[in-house]
Amino acid sequence: MAERLARDLWRLDIPLAGNPLKNLNSYLLTGERSLLIDTGFRQQPCREAMERQLAETGVDRDRMDIFCTHLHSDHTGLAPELIRPGCRVFIGELDVPGLRNAADPAGWERRYREYVLDGFSREEMRELWGENPAQTAAPPWREGLYTALPDGAELRYSGRILQCVLTPGHTPGHLCLYDPEARRLFCGDHVLFHITPNICRWQGVQDSLGDYLKSLDRTAELDAAELYPAHRAETGDLRTRTAELKAHHARRLEDTLRIVGETPGLTAYEIAGRMRWSIRCRSWEDFPLTQKFFAVGEAMAHLDYLEVRGRVCRREIRGKRVYFAGAGDKI
Template structure:
């Protein structure tokens, strides 16, 4: 949603053509029926014993490009991994397999698309109108093919061939990256996108999603990365600089929210309309409110914002 240009990254789309992008790593780019992002990069990784692992799948509308890439590979992947539970990353998974490798929390994210009608649960009543949530998830359901696959859990520190799983919550509670220590290649999913800032998603049991995202940025910055392969946008090398830029972006947003609350108390929905004035439908409405809530939660835990019994937020009183 929030474009944050990076002059080193150049968007590119190759329509499912399979390309060698790093040793043992082939990339195919699939179109997405979204305004942004309009493409996703999926990766075929060489595994021990001549097997292969597909990382992410695209969604409805990506079928032809995915099929072309897998045909070029000569055989279907032996396993499928999804970096997190957003529809563009798993919507076609069930066309390939009944089971995907993913972080344990991804199982609830996949089921959530089909079974739940309240995105926030009891986290913050009244954040999004129920009809907005229902419309958003009705749209999500049209973008998958078949029921969600089962999740075979992988967790932080696990290894898959030469790749180490790095759990990086914030954008999604189950988001993972894959890091190859031998040469410093990082498959970062949506955590370190070169061209935009990933939406921050509050989640049950995670009281500070933005704090989680900051911690994930710090953790990725500490890795000896030589090449970043994102899910959207082109490869780049300065992961430390990009992580710092993403942190600075959200710090500016936190400052703006405090300034807005200083003017007058607001509900999450009222504030998100100020922060995200341009919308394209119920999905944008929901994502905008989610990200606004994530920033408010962070400010509350930092004693800079407070919520009243009427669900209106204000600047926290000075101690």
């Protein structure tokens, strides 16, 4: 059911069936024009929940724009079908190429070939094809549909100014939406509670974890009393959570470094298999394939961070990228 959080603000609870994220929080700012923040997967359960809850709010759909915090399909999937003529779909400008890529089978073929270099088997990649919601529940690409927003862009809804805050890391162009007057921060997947945002390697990005940690420092400076994360019901204090997330990645970097030091010559896939994960599975072999895909992506982001700082080095041996300890000593 749509939950009214304030006079001008609703939370729509969109289920993400079979996904460990469990749900997506869509937020609806109402006023002269309304703004829907994030949409859910292009899948029937999301579509039904969204349509039902939008109707409960009584929003005028012909005056409702959509803001996607980032390109992931659980945030953008339904945007093309929810939007009415004359309304706009906003997304961070640096996420537009990735959004176009997510709708392109050739882009996925390229990405999956890369993942074989990083240790996945060809069979796993074949199996993942058609099963990965990042691929199957993404919106079809529509030229001219999106209004690309740069860092610092301002939107006006509910009679107040909303500022776009570029927070790369989770995706290259992730935007938080900050309302300084109401001291609200719609944080997308940049800051989550109870679960930690997935940070993975992106094509064309050298160090997405380094970018993410910088983005955390940036948002920690904001004067925000209310945080609206995109997943789970929990919310909390921005600075406390920032410190926890930074500590989490520092531990994970140590963990990655230890694994590389103890067993030189492993692929990112094998390193991910030795890392500690909170998912409830008996062993790495039992991980659902889509979760392996995200786990290896996360391991690669940590390896990239360490590689940029000289702590590990990467070589290609017999068609696989493998890691060795480097000479640097700074994390």
